Amino acid sequence: MKSLVTGCAGFIGSNLVDRLLSEGHDVVGVDCFTDYYARSLKESNLKSALSHENFTFVDGDIIDHCNLLGGAHWVFHQAAQAGVRASWGDSFKIYTDNNILATQRLLEACRDAGIKKFVYASSSSIYGDVSTLPMKEDMSPRPISPYGVSKLAGEHLCYLYWKNFGVPVVSLRYFTVYGPRQRPDMAFHRFVRAVMDGGEISIYGDGNQTRDFTYVSDIVSANILAAESDAKGEVYNLGGGSRISVNQIIKVIETLTGKKADVQYAGEQKGDVRDTYADISKAQADLGYAPEVGIEEGLRRFIELISK
Numbered sequence: 001m002k003s004l005v006t007g008c009a010g011f012i013g014s015n016l017v018d019r020l021l022s023e024g025h026d027v028v029g030v031d032c033f034t035d036y037y038a039r040s041l042k043e044s045n046l047k048s049a050l051s052h053e054n055f056t057f058v059d060g061d062i063i064d065h066c067n068l069l070g071g072a073h074w075v076f077h078q079a080a081q082a083g084v085r086a087s088w089g090d091s092f093k094i095y096t097d098n099n100i101l102a103t104q105r106l107l108e109a110c111r112d113a114g115i116k117k118f119v120y121a122s123s124s125s126i127y128g129d130v131s132t133l134p135m136k137e138d139m140s141p142r143p144i145s146p147y148g149v150s151k152l153a154g155e156h157l158c159y160l161y162w163k164n165f166g167v168p169v170v171s172l173r174y175f176t177v178y179g180p181r182q183r184p185d186m187a188f189h190r191f192v193r194a195v196m197d198g199g200e201i202s203i204y205g206d207g208n209q210t211r212d213f214t215y216v217s218d219i220v221s222a223n224i225l226a227a228e229s230d231a232k233g234e235v236y237n238l239g240g241g242s243r244i245s246v247n248q249i250i251k252v253i254e255t256l257t258g259k260k261a262d263v264q265y266a267g268e269q270k271g272d273v274r275d276t277y278a279d280i281s282k283a284q285a286d287l288g289y290a291p292e293v294g295i296e297e298g299l300r301r302f303i304e305l306i307s308k
């Protein structure tokens with residue numbers, strides 16, 4: 001099988017590329033190295049893939065490289081401008097360009113490309129603050145961040161290219177992913193580094209907000225399951241299977257490292273939802289999705305990686 005992975009140098013994209021290569025696939029990866037975080041980190045994410053004979057890397061914007069689709073069976077559209085809290089104000093143009101326009105161009109290119117599956121990386125942030133948990137796919141999405149709006153627009157674009165042109169899309173709503181190569185702006189990366197280095201942790205709001213944290217290898221497995229499945233035009237939640245508050249996370253990190261965290265409470269951040277928790281029964285039933293790494297084990301592995 002030949003796959004195209006957009007955002008191949010990013011956190012999730014690079015983990016997916018490595019898995020596909022290890023399973024014997026041919027992979028074309030494209031990445032334009034947006035400046036949201038250091039290029040050197042993304043380059044190191046790609047290090048092992050670049051030495052693999054079945055990997056072709058293209059440095060550039062998807063919008064200019066839709067011709068890469070030639071012969072691809074699966075398209076994994078992981079490229080995006082990430083970051084819930086950074087999506088306000090003038091920055092929104094970066095989100096509309098990278099999350100909406102780029103998705104539309106790629107879907108347009110897929111109309112006649114004969115691909116077998118287009119897997120879109122969506123986000124739990126499309127739900128906003130819901131009145132009842134867990135979050136289910138048939139709830140009415142009401143994002144509360146510009147980022148969430150841009151990811152929801154991408155989902156809608158996927159659906160309409162399926163409905164009108166039969167592009168075989170599946171959208172996967174990721175719930176706060178962590179693990180090897182996690183972006184440096186995300187909570188676990190910041191918290192673990194601060195505890196290891198004796199730095200300060202800034203907790204937004206009262207720390208009682210909760211997340212359904214999901215280990216990256218489970219997200220990678222779900223992408224491949226979605227590509228292999230018969231599902232088309234569908235949306236799936238991908239959570240890790242538990243819900244824990246930010247304050248509780250700090251306690252787990254303290255226990256696992258044997259170090260005390262230096263915590264300061266900062267103001268609530270606009271765009272942050274209060275709670276997330278995924279109902280994953282649809283992904284379990286249709287895709288065979290079954291998250292394998294629980295929060296304590298995942299954090300233990302993550303701490304081990306950061307301490308190296």
Ligand code: UGA
Pocket residue numbers: 082083084122123124125126174175176177185186187188190202203204205209211246269272
């Ligand atoms: C994450 C990703 O960054 C999004 O790209 C993704 O779409 C989203 O998950 C999702 O699941 O939809 P977020 O949940 O904000 O967004 O992930 P973290 O940055 O790991 O934050 C988790 C929690 O920790 C949030 O409540 C946040 O406010 C809090 N936090 C984060 C802090 O208290 N302090 C920090 O320094 C960073």
